[in-house]
Amino acid sequence: MREFERKQLLERVEREGATLGADIPDEIEVQGETVELHQFVFEIKRRDTVPPGERERVEEAKKNLRRERLQRKQRLEDEAEAADLTFAEGEELVESIIGIDRALEALQSLGPTSIEQEAKAQEAADKKRWMKFLKQALGREDDTGKRGGY
Secondary structure, X not given: OOHHHHHXXXXXXXXXXXXXXXXXXXXXXXXXXXXXXXXXXXXXXXXXXXXXXXXXXXXXXXXXXXXXXXHHHHHHHOHHHHHOOOHHHHHHHHHHXXXXXXXXXXXXXXXXXXHHHXXXXXHHHHHHHHHHHXXXXXXXXXXXOXXXXX
């Protein structure tokens, strides 16, 4: 593959909205294991909530997909490795990266897992603010963290 073709393919990977209209691949090899990606994403997305036992599986899948995406992108970024690819192979690689991105978007948009995490973080921040307010209101701690009063 020529240098300008490599750069063109990398630009497609990074393009805003590259996943619009893209399909999630039926199968993909991730970390040496064939995964029925489309079926997995569809199965997870059709549920109203992700059961606690499935959350770990989804998080592990997202981690593995991110790792696989990075490895595939690095193949294109590495000039020596990309030189061994034909343009058609490079296009296939780009399509697989965009498919992985599409699957990751679908898995990221799962409402209950991210909403629950966000709610826990919000609750922790609220408690911290409330405790700080109480300490200041009761004169136990001022803005510098020292004991108040005298």
